Amino acid sequence: xxxxxxxVDPEFSSAFDSMLAEKREVSADVDAVVRDIxxxxxxxxxxxxxxxxxxxxxxxxxxxxxxxxxxxxxQAVETVETQTPDALEALRIAHDRIEAHHxxxxxxxxxxxxxxGVILGDRWTAVDSVGLYVPGGLAxxxxxxxxxxxxxKVAGVKRIVMVVPxxxxxxxxxxxxxxxxxxxxxxYRVGGAQAVAALAYGTKTIAPVVKIVGPGNAYVAAAKRQxxxxxxxxxxxxxxxxxxxxxxxxxxxxxxxxxLAQAEHDTAAQSILMTDDAAFAxxxxxxxAQQLATxxxxxxxxxxxxxxxxxxxxxxLDQAPALADxxxxxxxxxxxxxxxxxxxxxxxxxxxxxxxxxPEVIGDYVAGSNHVLPTARSARFSSGLGVxxxxxxxxxxxxxxxxxxxxxxxxxxxxxxxxxxxxxxxVELRLGGSR
Amino acid sequence: xxxxxxxVDPEFSSAFDSMLAEKREVSADVDAVVRDIxxxxxxxxxxxxxxxxxxxxxxxxxxxxxxxxxxxxxQAVETVETQTPDALEALRIAHDRIEAHHxxxxxxxxxxxxxxGVILGDRWTAVDSVGLYVPGGLAxxxxxxxxxxxxxKVAGVKRIVMVVPxxxxxxxxxxxxxxxxxxxxxxYRVGGAQAVAALAYGTKTIAPVVKIVGPGNAYVAAAKRQxxxxxxxxxxxxxxxxxxxxxxxxxxxxxxxxxLAQAEHDTAAQSILMTDDAAFAxxxxxxxAQQLATxxxxxxxxxxxxxxxxxxxxxxLDQAPALADxxxxxxxxxxxxxxxxxxxxxxxxxxxxxxxxxPEVIGDYVAGSNHVLPTARSARFSSGLGVxxxxxxxxxxxxxxxxxxxxxxxxxxxxxxxxxxxxxxxVELRLGGSR
Numbered sequence: 051x052x053x054x055x056x057x058v059d060p061e062f063s064s065a066f067d068s069m070l071a072e073k074r075e076v077s078a079d080v081d082a083v084v085r086d087i088x089x090x091x092x093x094x095x096x097x098x099x100x101x102x103x104x105x106x107x108x109x110x111x112x113x114x115x116x117x118x119x120x121x122x123x124x125q126a127v128e129t130v131e132t133q134t135p136d137a138l139e140a141l142r143i144a145h146d147r148i149e150a151h152h153x154x155x156x157x158x159x160x161x162x163x164x165x166x167g168v169i170l171g172d173r174w175t176a177v178d179s180v181g182l183y184v185p186g187g188l189a190x191x192x193x194x195x196x197x198x199x200x201x202x203k204v205a206g207v208k209r210i211v212m213v214v215p216x217x218x219x220x221x222x223x224x225x226x227x228x229x230x231x232x233x234x235x236x237x238y239r240v241g242g243a244q245a246v247a248a249l250a251y252g253t254k255t256i257a258p259v260v261k262i263v264g265p266g267n268a269y270v271a272a273a274k275r276q277x278x279x280x281x282x283x284x285x286x287x288x289x290x291x292x293x294x295x296x297x298x299x300x301x302x303x304x305x306x307x308x309x310l311a312q313a314e315h316d317t318a319a320q321s322i323l324m325t326d327d328a329a330f331a332x333x334x335x336x337x338x339a340q341q342l343a344t345x346x347x348x349x350x351x352x353x354x355x356x357x358x359x360x361x362x363x364x365x366x367l368d369q370a371p372a373l374a375d376x377x378x379x380x381x382x383x384x385x386x387x388x389x390x391x392x393x394x395x396x397x398x399x400x401x402x403x404x405x406x407x408x409p410e411v412i413g414d415y416v417a418g419s420n421h422v423l424p425t426a427r428s429a430r431f432s433s434g435l436g437v438x439x440x441x442x443x444x445x446x447x448x449x450x451x452x453x454x455x456x457x458x459x460x461x462x463x464x465x466x467x468x469x470x471x472x473x474x475x476x477v478e479l480r481l482g483g484s485r
Numbered sequence: 486x487x488x489x490x491x492x493v494d495p496e497f498s499s500a501f502d503s504m505l506a507e508k509r510e511v512s513a514d515v516d517a518v519v520r521d522i523x524x525x526x527x528x529x530x531x532x533x534x535x536x537x538x539x540x541x542x543x544x545x546x547x548x549x550x551x552x553x554x555x556x557x558x559x560q561a562v563e564t565v566e567t568q569t570p571d572a573l574e575a576l577r578i579a580h581d582r583i584e585a586h587h588x589x590x591x592x593x594x595x596x597x598x599x600x601x602g603v604i605l606g607d608r609w610t611a612v613d614s615v616g617l618y619v620p621g622g623l624a625x626x627x628x629x630x631x632x633x634x635x636x637x638k639v640a641g642v643k644r645i646v647m648v649v650p651x652x653x654x655x656x657x658x659x660x661x662x663x664x665x666x667x668x669x670x671x672x673y674r675v676g677g678a679q680a681v682a683a684l685a686y687g688t689k690t691i692a693p694v695v696k697i698v699g700p701g702n703a704y705v706a707a708a709k710r711q712x713x714x715x716x717x718x719x720x721x722x723x724x725x726x727x728x729x730x731x732x733x734x735x736x737x738x739x740x741x742x743x744x745l746a747q748a749e750h751d752t753a754a755q756s757i758l759m760t761d762d763a764a765f766a767x768x769x770x771x772x773x774a775q776q777l778a779t780x781x782x783x784x785x786x787x788x789x790x791x792x793x794x795x796x797x798x799x800x801x802l803d804q805a806p807a808l809a810d811x812x813x814x815x816x817x818x819x820x821x822x823x824x825x826x827x828x829x830x831x832x833x834x835x836x837x838x839x840x841x842x843x844p845e846v847i848g849d850y851v852a853g854s855n856h857v858l859p860t861a862r863s864a865r866f867s868s869g870l871g872v873x874x875x876x877x878x879x880x881x882x883x884x885x886x887x888x889x890x891x892x893x894x895x896x897x898x899x900x901x902x903x904x905x906x907x908x909x910x911x912v913e914l915r916l917g918g919s920r
Contacts (some may be wrong), residue, residue: 461851
């Protein structure tokens with residue numbers, strides 16, 4: 051049973067604070083272990099990858115090879131075409147929609163000349179190469195492959211490398227099919243901190259990349275943090291979460307299903323309902339209990355809901371925006387009469403799903419928007435994955451003699467005030483040394 | 486004397502690789518120390534800040550107060566108005582140009598409805614609050630205050646907090662004047678890892694912020710890395726660097742001055758000249774030696790030039806783009822006949838300065854573009870500071886019943902293929918449960 055918070059309760063504010071402060075993941079201190087792994091990969095290269103894969107994934111890479119060859123991917127695609135053609139077709143629809151949406155995100159390079167005659171520009175270009183981390187085992191989702199590979203492709207990244215652990219040799223063929231569809235250039239069957247190290251520093255088999263993105267376990271997260279600087283990284287992903295703001299004019303079954311869709315990801319996931327109607331909250335809670343009974347991943351979802359689930363009952367949904375901004379949910383569903391208006395008033399959310407016919411799940415798969423979104427309240431300062439993550443902006447400046455004549459003296463004054471005479475001279479010489 | 490690389494030399498490729506691999510900073514392992522400092526600040530709050538400031542900055546914050554009050558800033562502005570009115574005026578010009586340029590960077594929120602009837606949007610909003618780290622002592626530059634505070638203001642950040650260490654109580658009044666000019670909301674005289682910890686976790690006096698930006702020493706860098714996730718951070722700054730691509734049709738004095746302007750920052754700074762004319766390279770080298778003799782920071786610049794400086798002589802500048810992309814310089818000056826064309830062919834650079842009348846120093850101060858740029862080859866994957874760093878993008882989705890009818894079945898197929906029955910149900914219930 052989820053915790054219940056009620057804003058008429060004098061303890062509401064402290065209960066809300068506690069909820070925000072709740073740690074949903076034990077952040078095991080794996081830094082030292084990860085540092086060793088990274089060092090080992092830097093020194094030993096492929097040999098270290100073979101060692102760790104034998105130890106952690108129970109696979110002999112000297113037998114299988116580190117790279118998943120194009121022929122193996124062909125085979126996987128064939129398997130999928132035969133066994134689950136509907137899934138392949140659905141993946142294709144999702145791919146095309148994700149591609150279409152992300153194309154619209156492409157930033158425009160711009161250059162202009164200002165009144166002083168200075169040409170200023172911001173030029174966007176793709177990073178040269180990127181490494182996509184894809185978790186193995188149960189959490190190896192083909193949809194996530196599309197969500198990271200497609201924006202990279204749209205951004206114009208030339209070399210897209212995917213790493214995916216193959217515990218006991220197993221790889222989801224649909225993951226390989228998704229990689230093929232999205233234009234992934236190379237795939238290696240290796241995971242964990244060792245895969246991150248290989249992507250950052252390179253080995254004989256795996257050439258280094260410029261940026262690493264994608265979610266992983268605590269070891270992967272720690273490794274990404276440690277190689278940050280050597281390569282770029284995206285944000286560190288935590289357990290998934292949803293905040294559903296719903297008034298009484300909703301089918302409790304629908305809302306319950308949305309809460310459980312999030313909860314079934316992980317026992318550490320969090321589903322929160324915010325409503326202005328206690329009776330509606332009761333109905334949703336009853337529906338959750340009922341749906342849990344028949345949900346295949348009911349034990350996971352149940353634990354998530356019981357431990358981290360929450361129902362927040364407010365006197366008025368007018369207070370919802372301020373509280374939602376503090377929660378800064380990865381996913382925010384708004385199913386109220388004034389959903390659009392409420393959405394406008396909320397600043398912090400990874401993605402907002404407006405109206406009762408926009409379940410979050412649509413965003414997970416086929417809407418076209420990205421499902422890699424900021425977790426653990428980081429929507430306060432970061433954004434979902436997009437083409438921006440695979441591009442960088444170069445500043446362009448161009449002055450002629452006249453423009454330099456106009457701006458130079460100001461630069462010289464500032465250089466002197468900062469005690470940087472060499473800076474001053476670099477301008478002075480060009481102005482004839484006369485000032 | 487800078488090292489000389491020549492592409493006719495059979496060793497060129499390995500010499501170039503060595504240059505790229507060169508560590509210019511001893512990355513002291515300060516992680517454990519920083520972890521202690523952060524923990525201490527989290528537990529003890531202001532008391533810890535007082536302790537560390539006494540120890541590291543030789544200042545008694547219980548006497549001076551932690552906050553630099555508005556009255557103190559008034560006083561600093563008055564001092565500057567009296568003593569260096571020209572510097573204040575120059576700072577104002579710089580401020581206005583930086584503001585004008587960054588306004589053009591503001592991303593537009595966009596929403597559209599696609600053929601399936603799905604409304605998709607990307608909505609940009611400012612982060613609520615930001616902490617600006619400003620180094621103290623010699624490297625306390627008012628221009629850098631503008632470069633981080635102005636984009637934050639333009640982005641729409643409501644609360645802009647600045648921290649700056651005050652070694653033995655000293656603060657550069659021009660830094661405070663710049664903060665006032667740029668609209669900084671609060672200033673605290675504290676630096677180091679303790680300041681970063683206070684900004685991330687908050688103390689009684691300093692409310693926590695959402696994102697921390699700005700350069701600092703190894704302790705500050707390590708602290709930013711450790712609090713990443715709790716708050717957002719910008720990239721980790723390393724020593725400054727310039728790559729100048731110049732043909733023989735340049736005044737060697739100008740080019741020498743540009744190399745030294747970079748070198749005078751720090752003994753770990755790096756200045757590289759790339760040219761297709763060995764005789765011109767000799768002239769530049771001679772000019773560097775001559776200018777060094779009279780440069781106030783000549784010992785710093787000289788050490789930087791002798792240890793890390795490099796002259797790369799190529800048979801043809803046609804090879805420059807590929808090499809420049811590998812160097813991925815923070816600052817790239819191109820002073821050649823075909824400078825525009827060459828600039829187009831280079832992807833990796835923090836900022837490009839085109840033509841002989843665009844010394845990098847103009848970008849440091851008054852061009853309007855940002856001078857906080859990616860160092861240590863990180864221009865391969867990251868961008869200079871800009872309004873984007875102070876904003877985040879929220880994905881917006883809205884479907885009506887018809888759009889859900891169209892997309893829902895595809896989402897259900899994918900959910901099932903990923904073993905997420907709860908996801909499937911969330912859509913199925915809305916489609917009448919009939920599929």
